[in-house]
Amino acid sequence: MNPRFIAILLLYPTLNTAETMLPEVVVTATRYAQTSPLASVTIITREEIVKSQAISISDILHGVPGLDVTNNGGLGQNTSIFMRGTESDHILVLINGIKVGSATTGSMAFEHLPISQVERIEIVRGPRSSLYGSEAIGGVIQIFTRHSKKPHVESSISIGADNTYRVTTGFSGSKQDNWLSLYVDHLKSDGFNAFKGNAFTNEPDADGYETESFSTNFGHNFADKGSISAHMLRTKGNTQFDSSFNNSADFTQQVIGVKADYIANDWWLLNLNVGESRDKFDETPQSYFHTTRTVYSLQNNFSLTNHELILGYEEQTDDVASHTAYTIDSITNKGIFAEYQTNFGSTDLLVGFRKDDNEQFGEHTTKNISLGYALSSKVRFIASYGTAFKAPSFNELYFPDYGNPILVPEESESYEIGLIGSRQYYNWSINAYKTKIDKLIATNFAAATNSYYADNINKANITGMDGAISWHQNNWEFNTKVSWLKPEDDTTGNLLPRRAEKSINVELAERHGSARLGVNLLVQSHRYDDAGNTRRLAGYGIVNLTGEYNFTKSWVLKMRVENILGKDYETAYAYNTPDQFWFLSIHFQH
Numbered sequence: 001m002n003p004r005f006i007a008i009l010l011l012y013p014t015l016n017t018a019e020t021m022l023p024e025v026v027v028t029a030t031r032y033a034q035t036s037p038l039a040s041v042t043i044i045t046r047e048e049i050v051k052s053q054a055i056s057i058s059d060i061l062h063g064v065p066g067l068d069v070t071n072n073g074g075l076g077q078n079t080s081i082f083m084r085g086t087e088s089d090h091i092l093v094l095i096n097g098i099k100v101g102s103a104t105t106g107s108m109a110f111e112h113l114p115i116s117q118v119e120r121i122e123i124v125r126g127p128r129s130s131l132y133g134s135e136a137i138g139g140v141i142q143i144f145t146r147h148s149k150k151p152h153v154e155s156s157i158s159i160g161a162d163n164t165y166r167v168t169t170g171f172s173g174s175k176q177d178n179w180l181s182l183y184v185d186h187l188k189s190d191g192f193n194a195f196k197g198n199a200f201t202n203e204p205d206a207d208g209y210e211t212e213s214f215s216t217n218f219g220h221n222f223a224d225k226g227s228i229s230a231h232m233l234r235t236k237g238n239t240q241f242d243s244s245f246n247n248s249a250d251f252t253q254q255v256i257g258v259k260a261d262y263i264a265n266d267w268w269l270l271n272l273n274v275g276e277s278r279d280k281f282d283e284t285p286q287s288y289f290h291t292t293r294t295v296y297s298l299q300n301n302f303s304l305t306n307h308e309l310i311l312g313y314e315e316q317t318d319d320v321a322s323h324t325a326y327t328i329d330s331i332t333n334k335g336i337f338a339e340y341q342t343n344f345g346s347t348d349l350l351v352g353f354r355k356d357d358n359e360q361f362g363e364h365t366t367k368n369i370s371l372g373y374a375l376s377s378k379v380r381f382i383a384s385y386g387t388a389f390k391a392p393s394f395n396e397l398y399f400p401d402y403g404n405p406i407l408v409p410e411e412s413e414s415y416e417i418g419l420i421g422s423r424q425y426y427n428w429s430i431n432a433y434k435t436k437i438d439k440l441i442a443t444n445f446a447a448a449t450n451s452y453y454a455d456n457i458n459k460a461n462i463t464g465m466d467g468a469i470s471w472h473q474n475n476w477e478f479n480t481k482v483s484w485l486k487p488e489d490d491t492t493g494n495l496l497p498r499r500a501e502k503s504i505n506v507e508l509a510e511r512h513g514s515a516r517l518g519v520n521l522l523v524q525s526h527r528y529d530d531a532g533n534t535r536r537l538a539g540y541g542i543v544n545l546t547g548e549y550n551f552t553k554s555w556v557l558k559m560r561v562e563n564i565l566g567k568d569y570e571t572a573y574a575y576n577t578p579d580q581f582w583f584l585s586i587h588f589q590h
Contacts, residue, residue, distance in 0.1 A: 073194025076209030083138030085487030098275035106393030127388035158585035195242035211237030459490035529573035540569035
């Protein structure tokens, strides 16, 4: 059997069988398993998540080059992620291959994704609309939920500052050609005062958060003919916040999917992926926004010597239910895509193309071309060019007294060059990029009617660099990630809001016998909170500590202290951040 198909079968798109001896592979960059994609990629494994003792998704994404994370006041509060200076809704988010997010806001509620249910995260920086369609202007974040074929049982109990506690438990295993994983989690925190207050809202109370989550992944292998699997992730809870209207809301995030792979022969693999995601936000019974997204794709992977070709069809339908009367409450998008990659000598070439047909705005075409050249056995040069687009959200199209149904998609083109290197004990990368975004949707003012409405009036010009060094030797680990960017409004020359121009993240850890101690330093330069660059948020540096002690092979005591120096800082104007936060936990695993 073709070895590449074995890797794809094991790893695409749900990574459902996990435990293999294959080299580290990436699925998201090309929609099939690759060990050296022509893209700027960061992989976060379950082992790295466990070592970091991250409490939320934003904790772990803080350390990714090219990503900037802002938070409106702690656990469960609105969290925005900016990739390479693009807008927070310019990131495509996938969970086990299923596109997720709110069709009304056009973005993903990262604050409600439970880190305890995550097995692996793949971050691909740079445009990927030629593979995935709308939203992938800045890049793609794909989250794979917990799974394993290796028998495994785990539980943990945690307590922390702000009366925070967490309880988790789960297991995974397999018998013959069947596998099953099941994990549950409960997190509750009294929180702290999220908003400092203004003339409209002043509620100096603690804003709590509570959530329960559940995930499962199960399936069956049909010898060397393929596999079928199903997965589910569901998280629901309540979040409190400060507002001049309501001050709490119930939420639900849910993803259900089924995947089938069929190996037709040594050079042809068929993949069917069907799923549904739900995003629910209920402030009161009379105020709610619900999104139901149904996605299915059929993909053909053809693998010949030095040639890879994928041909696929994808269909997505977004349905919205709300207390607000939208003129149209359902939109379907159909897309066809193709990608071809070949190798000749030291050179790799990739060409991609996608055509989308959207019920609202019609057809849109995107493309990508990437080149890789091996300067030596240890150093590789990559260069790429790609276009991307972002479809208008339901709020931008149809929200009463604001929506504009004649909006067209936001469009971008990006250029990138980079170097990737590896040695016995360390890996490194550095990338430079330039992105131009046209027809950005912003608020316009109609003097004749004295009203505001969404319009394609803005442009952006973003230039930047990001890089990383990862060194592991003996019992020591050292990781550094750096980012620099200039995200400018093309009309005014002002910096785009809430993006820091400079960022560096340094991690150092040592394991000594049964103990491990790690220190993390995050430093970011100033940013502006508004488009006019009048509200300047000062730069800051925070230090986090992690420690763990293995009493036995199965029992581990862990402690994490965030912002140990008690630094006062903001990533969003007038929103508080933790002065200091500690989290203590005991873990059992077998």
